Amino acid sequence: MVNLLKKVFNAILIFSVAISDLMLLGIVGIVTYNVFLRYFFGGGLPWGEEMPSFVLLPGYVAIAIVIGVKEDLHINLNILPRKLPKMFELFLHILKYVCIIFVGCILFYYGIYLSVFFRGSILPSLNMPNSIQFIFFPVGGVLMVLSGIIKLFNLEKEEEHLKSIWTGYNPDDEKKGEI
Numbered sequence: 001m002v003n004l005l006k007k008v009f010n011a012i013l014i015f016s017v018a019i020s021d022l023m024l025l026g027i028v029g030i031v032t033y034n035v036f037l038r039y040f041f042g043g044g045l046p047w048g049e050e051m052p053s054f055v056l057l058p059g060y061v062a063i064a065i066v067i068g069v070k071e072d073l074h075i076n077l078n079i080l081p082r083k084l085p086k087m088f089e090l091f092l093h094i095l096k097y098v099c100i101i102f103v104g105c106i107l108f109y110y111g112i113y114l115s116v117f118f119r120g121s122i123l124p125s126l127n128m129p130n131s132i133q134f135i136f137f138p139v140g141g142v143l144m145v146l147s148g149i150i151k152l153f154n155l156e157k158e159e160e161h162l163k164s165i166w167t168g169y170n171p172d173d174e175k176k177g178e179i
Helices: 002-041 050-070 079-083 086-117 130-134 136-152 160-167 171-176
Strands: none
Touching (some): 002 050, 050 130, 050 136
């Protein structure tokens, strides 16, 4: 059962990474095209700043936070735990992931709250509800909570394939001497 949940979580995470890649590509493409239009034709797209700033960027950030948690890319201070007893190191490890789960719950709750709160407001040039900029935060919050639980209970054994998808790292290359 745990393996099935991990596979589902990893599939959702890989799909989310693909979506975030498309968002980043959209941000770069729209901003570049808008700059080109302004420089050469004297005017840009009417929605050329709202779409990347208010729709694509918040979604990209919400998913990037989850990737940072999953791959331990956040800042860690390792000086203190090395000098203290192992029991305190275990306590700090548990505290770290409990805090991550708590922040994921906050993202989920306030993402829904802000989406509901701003549903009546409209982004002028896109003519879309302003709540669209917050819809990715509940998704990111759920993924962050799941990632924190997986890390807290050390359920992520045999997940080298995710590292190879995101970074191009392949543990088999090391064995062959290709790195």
